[in-house]
Amino acid sequence: MSEIIEVTPKKRVLSCIQPTGIPTLGNYLGALKNWKNMQDEFECIYAVADLHAITVRQEPAALRKNIYSMFALLLALGIDPEKSIMFIQSHVPEHAQLSWLLSCYTQFGELSRMTQFKDKSAKHADNVNAGLFTYPVLMAADILLYKPDFVPVGADQKQHLEIARDIACRFNGIYGDVFTVPEAYIPKIGARVMSLQDPTKKMSKSDENLNSFVGMLDSRDDIIRKFKRAVTDSEACVRLSEDKPGVSNLIGIYSAVTGKTAEEVEREFDGKGYGEFKLAVGEAVADALNPIKEKYDSVISDKAYLEQLYKTGAENAERIARKTYFKAMKKVGYVL
Numbered sequence: 001m002s003e004i005i006e007v008t009p010k011k012r013v014l015s016c017i018q019p020t021g022i023p024t025l026g027n028y029l030g031a032l033k034n035w036k037n038m039q040d041e042f043e044c045i046y047a048v049a050d051l052h053a054i055t056v057r058q059e060p061a062a063l064r065k066n067i068y069s070m071f072a073l074l075l076a077l078g079i080d081p082e083k084s085i086m087f088i089q090s091h092v093p094e095h096a097q098l099s100w101l102l103s104c105y106t107q108f109g110e111l112s113r114m115t116q117f118k119d120k121s122a123k124h125a126d127n128v129n130a131g132l133f134t135y136p137v138l139m140a141a142d143i144l145l146y147k148p149d150f151v152p153v154g155a156d157q158k159q160h161l162e163i164a165r166d167i168a169c170r171f172n173g174i175y176g177d178v179f180t181v182p183e184a185y186i187p188k189i190g191a192r193v194m195s196l197q198d199p200t201k202k203m204s205k206s207d208e209n210l211n212s213f214v215g216m217l218d219s220r221d222d223i224i225r226k227f228k229r230a231v232t233d234s235e236a237c238v239r240l241s242e243d244k245p246g247v248s249n250l251i252g253i254y255s256a257v258t259g260k261t262a263e264e265v266e267r268e269f270d271g272k273g274y275g276e277f278k279l280a281v282g283e284a285v286a287d288a289l290n291p292i293k294e295k296y297d298s299v300i301s302d303k304a305y306l307e308q309l310y311k312t313g314a315e316n317a318e319r320i321a322r323k324t325y326f327k328a329m330k331k332v333g334y335v336l
């Protein structure tokens with residue numbers, strides 16, 4: 001007698017990263033590390049969000065290089081092109097096309113409330129362009145085209161994910177079931193890695209103080225040196241506490257890379273000084289990033305291989321994106 005095996009389809013995951021320089025330890029712990037780990041359980045789609053990058057002025061040669069190296073870095077991270085779809089956003093025109101459609105279902109008021117828009121327009125006051133304002137709509141299009149169940153991101157993207165959900169619900173409310181309303185997938189540890197020099201600020205690759213962030217391709221010596229200089233406090237006690245933002249950030253980073261809980265970290269460094277603790281964090285981070293750096297160095301020069309991967313990736317992505325885009329267009333009343 002044959003046994004009936006029920007096959008449940010895998011849930012789908014989608015996420016993107018901007019190619020605006022070498023990603024930081026924050027990008028890694030908040031998002032990229034999960035991208036790799038989710039590949040076995042989920043059907044994963046990952047993109048280099050290059051259209052988003054020009055909301056801030058980019059030097060053309062640098063942008064080209066950054067798109068290329070971000071794609072190579074995804075491979076180095078362990079994203080497997082046989083298992084997951086990986087592509088470059090601008091290669092799939094439906095992202096920009098759906099973005100226009102969705103912008104007509106997004107209110108000016110809700111975009112005005114986005115904290116990232118407020119922060120970035122303050123930082124780039126000479127270039128508060130319309131793209132910076134409508135950025136969350138393009139991000140909603142990136143997501144909704146692929147009908148993902150989960151979107152793995154760091155805590156700073158939560159508000160953007162909420163607006164994507166709101167737009168999806170609004171559109172579905174008018175036209176029926178077109179988009180899947182996705183859930184944010186935010187890690188418990190590492191969702192908000194803070195600056196090593198000012199732990200009240202998010203770690204960011206655009207920070208002018210180069211000691212404030214660790215780049216994913218930094219050398220071992222640089223990583224250890226940056227952690228040695230990390231700002232702590234005068235209590236000399238490794239303890240997680242809201243009034244100890246520097247030490248708490250380091251505990252979070254150490255937990256995220258070693259898999260130890262915060263209590264285990266506190267116990268490990270009980271009675272030990274900050275010097276020893278900071279060195280241990282630096283070494284653990286360098287150990288975690290080293291295999292990625294080695295793999296990156298081995299793939300970055302193989303242009304033909306990368307080109308073949310991003311072309312195939314875009315074809316596979318577009319097959320999914322086109323269906324959703326045409327369904328949305330048809331519902332709105334366009335002649336197809």
Ligand code: TYM
Binds near residue numbers: 015027190
């Ligand atoms: P981006 O390129 O700024 O960052 C990529 C991912 O890294 C996370 N992240 C952090 N996590 C923890 N601590 C930090 N200090 C830290 N800094 C960054 C971000 O939350 C993000 O998950 N708008 C997005 C890119 C994007 C996107 C999308 C994401 C475009 N379309 C569709 C998801 C789905 C962004 O600028 O991320």
